[in-house]
Amino acid sequence: MRLSRFYQIQKTLLQYGLDELIPAQWQPWYARAARRCLFWLKNRYPEQSVAARLRLALQSLGPVWIKFGQMLSTRRDLLPAELADELAILQDKVRPFPGEQAKALIEQALGLSDIQQLFAEFDITPLASASIAQVHSARLQLADGTQAAVVVKVIRPGIEKQILADLALMDSLAVIAARLLPDGKRLRPREVVSEYRKTILDELDLQREAANAIQLRRNFEGSDSLYIPFVYADYSRSNIMVMERIYGIPVSDIAALEAQGTNMELLAKRGVEVFFTQVFRDSFFHADMHPGNIFVAREHPENPKYIGIDCGIVGTLNAEDKRYLAENFVAFFNRDYRKVAQLHLDSGWVPAHTKVEEFESAIRTVCEPIFQKPLAEISFGHVLLNLFNTARRFEMQVQPQLVLLQKTLLYIEGLGRQLYPQLDLWKTAKPFLENWVKQQVGLPAIWRQVKENFPFWAEKMPQMPELLHRYLEQGPRQQQALLLQLQALQQQQQRGKAQIISAVLAAASLISASIALSINLPVLASLLGAGAIALTVRALLH
Numbered sequence: 001m002r003l004s005r006f007y008q009i010q011k012t013l014l015q016y017g018l019d020e021l022i023p024a025q026w027q028p029w030y031a032r033a034a035r036r037c038l039f040w041l042k043n044r045y046p047e048q049s050v051a052a053r054l055r056l057a058l059q060s061l062g063p064v065w066i067k068f069g070q071m072l073s074t075r076r077d078l079l080p081a082e083l084a085d086e087l088a089i090l091q092d093k094v095r096p097f098p099g100e101q102a103k104a105l106i107e108q109a110l111g112l113s114d115i116q117q118l119f120a121e122f123d124i125t126p127l128a129s130a131s132i133a134q135v136h137s138a139r140l141q142l143a144d145g146t147q148a149a150v151v152v153k154v155i156r157p158g159i160e161k162q163i164l165a166d167l168a169l170m171d172s173l174a175v176i177a178a179r180l181l182p183d184g185k186r187l188r189p190r191e192v193v194s195e196y197r198k199t200i201l202d203e204l205d206l207q208r209e210a211a212n213a214i215q216l217r218r219n220f221e222g223s224d225s226l227y228i229p230f231v232y233a234d235y236s237r238s239n240i241m242v243m244e245r246i247y248g249i250p251v252s253d254i255a256a257l258e259a260q261g262t263n264m265e266l267l268a269k270r271g272v273e274v275f276f277t278q279v280f281r282d283s284f285f286h287a288d289m290h291p292g293n294i295f296v297a298r299e300h301p302e303n304p305k306y307i308g309i310d311c312g313i314v315g316t317l318n319a320e321d322k323r324y325l326a327e328n329f330v331a332f333f334n335r336d337y338r339k340v341a342q343l344h345l346d347s348g349w350v351p352a353h354t355k356v357e358e359f360e361s362a363i364r365t366v367c368e369p370i371f372q373k374p375l376a377e378i379s380f381g382h383v384l385l386n387l388f389n390t391a392r393r394f395e396m397q398v399q400p401q402l403v404l405l406q407k408t409l410l411y412i413e414g415l416g417r418q419l420y421p422q423l424d425l426w427k428t429a430k431p432f433l434e435n436w437v438k439q440q441v442g443l444p445a446i447w448r449q450v451k452e453n454f455p456f457w458a459e460k461m462p463q464m465p466e467l468l469h470r471y472l473e474q475g476p477r478q479q480q481a482l483l484l485q486l487q488a489l490q491q492q493q494q495r496g497k498a499q500i501i502s503a504v505l506a507a508a509s510l511i512s513a514s515i516a517l518s519i520n521l522p523v524l525a526s527l528l529g530a531g532a533i534a535l536t537v538r539a540l541l542h
């Protein structure tokens, strides 16, 4: 099976003339000999460009390859623009599988003898069908006797086996491409395939998608800007997901949105706001924001609300990632390239031996042209893309979650501009960055850190007597090691205590200063104010 599929893939690649991607002088003798042996497989589309032939070949190889091409189209850091544009038009058109089969899969997964035990109605004709799953509309019978309009998403039967087999072949081709393509090293084909592998396998698990949707819904509970449909977790399995049906307008249907009088400016702004809220407030963002997954509620067009579906791919960020983003954006928009370079060095993102001047100059060269445009039009996604490309040249390993974020940002900004071309991206995003940076300094930040560290100390405290006891029982060398551990623990504890005391005293001084000011004692107020500043600095330095 694997051999015949391998032959089929080779045949397709040769019939679309993709062997031309490897210059003849780069081909080792065995590759040239193998090519000659397959003499009947000729390039059938010589009149088409290489980019078009690659797209057509991927299209004919089926869903796994189509999705791969779609993913590649977003890697503008790796591919020339012409190729990326061509791959972006790959269509994920797949014939639906029989509704009867979907019904049987649902019955089996939920242990039903008949689908009507749970669903009052089930539409056997799919509502939508994509490469990995298909969606059926239904009416769910609820325990309280009422019914709810739902959709049931069902993973295509047998798709996992096909995906795994194709991924293995794709990896073999990546090994060949890394060796033979002129740009093989820079393109890192095996890494690209392994990144794709993770994404596509994640999409196969609807339990994961359900969990992501539940979390995102909770994060935006009561929000005016984003609604995530309710997931019926009790009826969701790894290959089945039941969720509330939504009736929004697809975000790409600009005519319909305008016809109902949607406030397009607000809608565009809310797109950017929702994204930055997910990133900087929740550290959890929907990372598959293509237009097919975004709808706009029909109610209240003057106060428009997005509806998001398909939470299969999400990105998460840690504090370090967020700091990277916020500080770089702020430094970049101040055109402070030295700061951008220094930030990368200080945090160890690029190796310590990097020459800061060289790095700064490289960043300036790629980023300065961006400022030819007015600030309002500068895309955050492009800024990041350029920054990553430069940083990679200086040996920075860009984290996959940051690449995911950069791609999502490009989508969101593109969408915002489509909805409302005058959208001022900088003005919309700036408050989120500033707010985040503000939260990282001052008393609230110290208090938050103390609260965050409390469980650590609560856990460590009971170990102290035991550490002491072990210390007394050990020989001198081990005693020394234990003593060091103990000292480190004590120092941390002391620091924590001193930090709390300084923070509390600083707060008290501040309150007293404002009282002194309100009863007209400016000298005392200034003294207390100075004291508060000194104590805050002390707390921060600990």
Ligand SMILES: Nc1ncnc2c1ncn2[C@@H]1O[C@H](COP(=O)(O)OP(=O)(O)OP(=O)(O)O)[C@@H](O)[C@H]1O
Residues within 6 Å of the ligand: 092, 127, 128, 129, 130, 131, 132, 133, 134, 135, 151, 153, 229, 243, 244, 245, 246, 247, 292, 293, 309, 310, 312
């Ligand atoms: N809750 C819902 N209510 C109404 N329609 C829905 C709902 N969920 C999905 N759909 C419809 O089904 C289509 C496919 O759903 P979804 O995007 O979740 O599937 P998918 O297989 O992951 O597709 P793709 O990978 O192409 O995005 C959507 O574009 C939408 O038309």
